[in-house]
Amino acid sequence: MTETHIVALGGSLLRPEEESGRAKWFGDLRDLAAKLQQNGTRVGIVVGGGLPAREAITLAEPYVGDVHALDEIGIAATRLNATIIQQVLQEPGLDVAGMIPLDCDHAAALLGEHNFVVMGGTTPGHTTDAVAVELAIKAGAGRCIIATNVSHVYDKDPRTNDDASPASHLTLAELGEICGLGKPRQAGVSAVVDPVAVEWAIEANLAMCVLDGRVIGLLGAALEGREFSGTNITV
């Protein structure tokens, strides 16, 4: 049976600090994708905006007051990063959808035809974490993998709590509490996982996991159903 997985790939992962790290990261990603394709696994990859999103929003902010208009700029950056990942996977001949879908219905349909579908954001009001949850639900994936630039979700915000410790297991409700679910969105403060994503996962009983996407081996382990270091989030 064909297995379908959905991964939210944080935009910061595309730009490791060292150039040598970048070559390794893109190379390892390609190698993993080739292995997954050989096994017939399908993967929907939702790419975040990272540096281009931050730069573009900062540039426009003094002249654009509407938050949704700034979100549209962020979405454009996610689609730019998605195109980079799509082309990097296409180059060695992997079976990647030739377009960046605009919504999750289209992405889920394309996953019926290709091993890989790469997309960015969709509509204002949330981040690509939420898009990945929506796609996981629509594509019938068992869980949503959030590959980001931290090793775990911490039980408290490690930036403000010295006694915060990494959690290897959480429930969705606990994750919602940590990410500020139900609290007003604070401009410029981004939670380890977008609370909108957690809310949608709770509604759909969708399991999640958070792992360090800088280490492609961890992503490979999660995609291949092996144990990995990170945070497993159960319903």
Ligand code: UTP
């Ligand atoms: P990201 O998904 O990269 O979110 O989208 P983020 O949390 O700001 O980035 P990281 O994960 O910390 O690097 C970038 C921005 O694009 C807009 C939002 O403004 C978001 O902050 N966006 C993205 C949307 O409005 N809708 C989407 O579906 C995706």
